[in-house]
Amino acid sequence: MSRLEPRKVAMTLAAPVIAIVFAALVTALVLAATGDPVWSTVTTVWDYGSKPRVIALTLNQATTYYLSALAVAIGFRMNLFNIGVDGQYRLAAFAAAVVGTSVSLPKPLHLLVIVLTAMLVGAMWAGVAAVLKVSRGVSEVISTIMLNAIATSLIAFLLSKVATDVAGSNNRGTDPIPESGHFPGIPLIPGSPLDSFGFIIVAVLAGIAYSVVLGRTRFGFDLRATGRSESAAVASGVSVKRMVLLSMLLSGAVAGLVGMPQLLGASYTYSIDFPAGLGFTGIAIALLGRNNAVGMALSAVLFAFLDASSVILDINDISKEIVLIMQGTIVLSVVVAYELVRRYSIAAEQRRVSRELASQGSPEREEVAT
């Protein structure tokens, strides 16, 4: 991209910082309004959040969030709104769980088959929306909302066909995946009794791949160009339909990974209480991180930290729903802040240019500037 100017960096960082500060203010106001102590809440949350075990938990959750944000961001860069990440990862995780229990293979192969199944199913479910958009002009926003709901019913139906009682609870799910299909955890955080998901490595690799493919390859350039201006892309010989199809399939494939940390690192079964709604969190995180691989990673950690802190809030008798308010406010204020910063920087740029032109004192130039 362009060289690093301090001005530019400040501008880029301004929006998320403003948003987070604003959200913190709103949250503090809500807390104060309901009569909860603001400052001691903050310190409690911080103390709790910096324990090794909680950091490990936060990282695990962030791994899942990050993959979800990546899936959404691929669509965003192309100006596609994949709201369907939610349905895609749930269907993918379910299919992967079924395949994982029904085949028996040696260790690395077994894992690979499970993960590939998930990516394939996620891509297929996203592909339905892509085909509808390309061939029939159906807005992907609406079709993916519908596909989310259809996925919910479909999973419920299929689960009722294959589910057995999960041992020791009244939960129902698929049979557990045998040991050869587990993704080994790694002791990443010193002092934590809890291993980190091994899948965090995959998430990091996915983030790097995302950065490289979008920023450094012909395909990535075509994708971003189509997202910025469809007509310009067409003029330079890019097939928009092909790009829509490809990016949606790619987004779906990454969405297929979202359920994997949980499935291969913790639960080993797809049951009724498999986490839902991660796709929507992914949208929020992609927005906050501005579709940037590093930005999204930081945002994912922030959201996961807020989630983890809800536990201690609950213990201290402060309603944990405050976390949802904070997350919602962050999303809304971050997009407003980005817009404001964008307008401000355009205005500042215009002022700068007109000032420089005025100082040059050439009459024709001045005419152009005004």
Added chain:
Amino acid sequence: MSSARATTTTEQPPAKRRSSRLSLPVVLLGVAGALVLFSLVRVISGANDLTSSGTIGAALSLAVPIGMAGLGGLWAERAGVVNIGLEGMMILGTWGAGWAGYQYGPWTGVLVGVGMGAAGGLLHAIATVTFGVDHIVSGVAINILGLGVTQFLSVTAFEGVRGGGESQSPPIANIREVSLPGIGEPLLELERKHLFLLSDLAGILRGVTVGVSLLTVVAILLLIGSFYVLWRTPFGLRLRACGESPVAAESLGVNVYLMKYIAVIASGGFAGIGGAFLAIVAGNGYREGQTAGRGFIGLAAMIFGNWRPGGLAMGAGLFGYTDALQLRSGVESVHALLLLVGVALLLVAVWLASKQKLVSSAICAVLGAAFLVWYVRTDEVPGDFTTMTPYLATLLVLALASQRLRMPAADGLPYRRGQGG
């Protein structure tokens, strides 16, 4: 979205006119045909619940929240603002209705529900109109916020109150139900005879005239009123102009921002009524997760109905009806529905073939035959398939008719005051 727009703009004007303006006789003929088809299927399958007054009544009250959410979507999108946040505004409506309803009576509950929904709308308007944020992004954020705010408030407002809890409000007194006098008994008698066509008519009439909640009546009046305001008044023309071409509207002196604000706030208000209906009439108080995605279904109903009130009502009715069938007698009626869909698809195939649209006709014929085979070979339809019916139907309609659907030309596009130059 952009390619949808591209396809609609390349369409020839005559075809568009024909599809969007059905004349009254054609509509009546269609209704009559559908009635005969329903009656026929009922007689053949013996699923008498298909057109019973109970089913129709239930369908009506299930359609109201969907229809109100759809109406909210209609107002916003006609003014050019896409409102994905309907779900969140609806959730705010259920909570407002629950909170005020148990303390000050159901009608106050409805008003507060509307107010809460409208507040959500105001937030959406500020974000999208004043700050020019992407409409869908703002909507998604409002959905998150709506859920968070209500869950948070519930804990402080309902916990420890008699009959309430952290995820539900105390029970609310119901809104009065009204019936057309002197018509219920004779219709019921006729309905019980299970005659071809006559009993079906009696069932449907009884369903919509006996034991109808006053809030349902209000909702129907709002639907008709919205049509009148949006399509028959200068105000409505200006509002719709903002959705079609804000720059043109501005050049004629319309305050586009104001119009958009009014439309989006009204949109939230309608979603709020839908939520209030769920809390007060359909349930007997606020419950967490009560809306269950109805805001999204409402949006689907509106698109299904081609951004028009009549079509929207039809879409909401369809979704309400499939819901009602499944909730009431599930297995048998829904199974009979397979026969209905199969026959209907075959009829459409014949109609398409007569129009020389052979490919579409063949697809319909194959699908219709598949449904008939499904009907003959099975005895019941799993409940999960019924829950996905409305969504599948919307997807199918979008896939088959998206070229004929026409959304407001500037729907979802950013607009800044004075950008026309």
